[in-house]
Amino acid sequence: MKVMILGATGATGRLVVNALLQQGHTVIAQVRNTETLNALYPGHGDRLIQLKGTVLSLGDGELSKVIHSVDGIICCLGHNLTMKGMYGAPHMLVTDSLQRIITLTDHNRSQPLKLVLMNSSGVVNHSQNETVPFTQRMVLNLLRVLVPPHLDNERAALYLMQTCTDLPHIEWVTVRPDSLIDSNAVSDYECHPSPIRSAIFNAGKVSRINVANFMGQLMCEPVLWDHWKGKTPVMYNQSSVT
Numbered sequence: 001m002k003v004m005i006l007g008a009t010g011a012t013g014r015l016v017v018n019a020l021l022q023q024g025h026t027v028i029a030q031v032r033n034t035e036t037l038n039a040l041y042p043g044h045g046d047r048l049i050q051l052k053g054t055v056l057s058l059g060d061g062e063l064s065k066v067i068h069s070v071d072g073i074i075c076c077l078g079h080n081l082t083m084k085g086m087y088g089a090p091h092m093l094v095t096d097s098l099q100r101i102i103t104l105t106d107h108n109r110s111q112p113l114k115l116v117l118m119n120s121s122g123v124v125n126h127s128q129n130e131t132v133p134f135t136q137r138m139v140l141n142l143l144r145v146l147v148p149p150h151l152d153n154e155r156a157a158l159y160l161m162q163t164c165t166d167l168p169h170i171e172w173v174t175v176r177p178d179s180l181i182d183s184n185a186v187s188d189y190e191c192h193p194s195p196i197r198s199a200i201f202n203a204g205k206v207s208r209i210n211v212a213n214f215m216g217q218l219m220c221e222p223v224l225w226d227h228w229k230g231k232t233p234v235m236y237n238q239s240s241v242t
């Protein structure tokens with residue numbers, strides 16, 4: 001397959017790049033600097049293509065051509081955890097990037113574009129009747145005001161759910177990891193349709209490498225894709241479930 005990764009130099013994005021390369025796929029990595037992936041994954045020839053720029057800065061023509069050439073896109077974008085990254089422009093980095101991708105996707109594609117959004121367990125899927133206790137609702141209201149990236153994650157998830165559900169040329173999965181940690185190897189993990197513990201007061205853990213593994217598998221395994229298509233799985237390491 002040919003898959004575009006947005007935010008390919010990020011902590012999770014780079015692991016998705018590696019997972020797909022290891023499985024023999026071709027990766028188009030959207031990056032702001034090309035040195036990181038050159039250093040991490042040398043020698044992949046034409047199977048690792050770096051697209052320098054951002055979804056919000058590339059021209060319509062160039063971006064449409066890339067979207068047209070890929071089977072799917074995995075969005076690992078996130079605001080850098082600095083004052084500028086959290087409070088500076090673009091305030092809606094993830095939502096605006098998704099909107100641009102979807103607007104530029106050809107309606108007459110031979111196969112629907114597969115879109116995977118890396119989101120957060122703190123985002124509630126109201127269409128699943130997920131209930132949020134009062135105190136957690138209060139904290140989420142505060143986060144929405146004080147931490148713009150949280151609002152961006154909420155809007156991005158809602159955008160996919162509301163805009164893309166009936167589009168024949170786009171299919172999507174929004175992956176909601178619980179608190180992210182770093183590990184060297186893939187371990188056992190579970191995906192649930194809705195949170196099984198409070199994302200705010202009792203968060204579990206999930207390794208970025210497990211999230212990368214799951215998102216890569218979603219893209220490449222049709223049965224898994226059909227199972228989660230149009231859904232918002234929440235991810236935990238097995239150790240956070242038992």
Ligand SMILES: NC(=O)c1ccc[n+]([C@@H]2O[C@H](COP(=O)([O-])OP(=O)(O)OC[C@H]3O[C@@H](n4cnc5c(N)ncnc54)[C@H](OP(=O)(O)O)[C@@H]3O)[C@@H](O)[C@H]2O)c1
Nearest residue numbers: 007008009010011012032054077078080119120177179180
């Ligand atoms: N931390 C947690 O516990 C947690 C839990 C669940 C979900 N999440 C969500 O998971 C997502 C990814 O997490 P992560 O830790 O892998 O993120 P990360 O390491 O911060 O990576 C973010 C990526 O976004 C890119 N980016 C940042 N600002 C940009 C801008 N203005 N324009 C274009 N690209 C920009 C970065 O590019 P550069 O590499 O060039 O900086 C990087 O590739 C985030 O949306 C986060 O909210 C986090």
